[in-house]
Amino acid sequence: MKLCKKTGCFGIPSEGDLYCAKHLPQAKVVKDKAKVAAPKTKEVSGKEVGKGAAPKVAKEPIRRMDTYSSNFQELVRMLGDGTCVTCKYVFDDQLDKKGFCHAGHCIVRGRHATRLLFVNCHPQCARCNSVQGRGKTGRQLEHGIYIKNRYKWLVKEIVEEISAHDPEKGEEVRGKSMEEILVEMSVPVYRLTAAYKRENADLVRQGKKKLKEGWDKEDVRKWLVLEQKKHIVEFYLNTEKYKKK
DSSP states (O other): OOOOSSTTOOOOOOTTOSSOTTTHHHHHHHHHHHHSOOOOOOOOOHHHHTTTOOOOOOOOOOOTHHHHHHHHHHHHHHTOOSBOTTTOOBOOHHHHHTTOEEEEESSOTTOHHHHTOGGGEEEEEHHHHOSSSTTTTTOHHHHHHHHHHHTHHHHHHHHHHHHHHOHHHHHHHTTOOHHHHHHHHTOTTBOOOHHHHHHHHHHHHHHHHHHHTTOOHHHHHHHHHHHHHHHHHHHHHOGGGGBOO
16 A cells, blocks of 8 residues: 655555655645755865864764665565565566565665564565556555455454554554555654664574575575564554654
């Protein structure tokens, strides 16, 4: 399911657009302004700083999130059964080596709270997962149906655990599909906690180790999904913890 990129908006954009009808005009205005070149500013030396000039701004360091994502997506590809989950294309070894097999997200990568969840990411061919290809937006509709059907068993366990701590909250989640749960978690205001990212990096290492030890791919994926289940449960029981500060 494709959502509007506007923070806090749950509107559904038209095909080919990133914003819903309400926010599309505003987005175009912002985009047009961004095209206007900003005036060049003179770099200020250390000597000039003492004369009241603004200090030179240091470049932002590379975010570790890219490293987390790269390792996570590599494992997702390793866990595949050799086919694209949205079009059932059978991968060719040579094409796979050239990057034809993608780790495709149903909820887009930009939504941090769902970015490193294994229930949200599965092997897709480059055509399905590419904006330039036939996928347009990663074939989110087909991917969402796949997730909904594959993880019914997981939703039952999530509801049971939430209900054990908060029966009222459990009833709110009961009846939702895994896809709907991911959509609720994907609101831009929510972010990954530091503990979540550290644990995920360790999970990825353990997952690769289990594959080398001869574990079945499906068993490894199920183990990873169950290990991450606690984060989904915690999200509903302590939503404020995931809000951006």
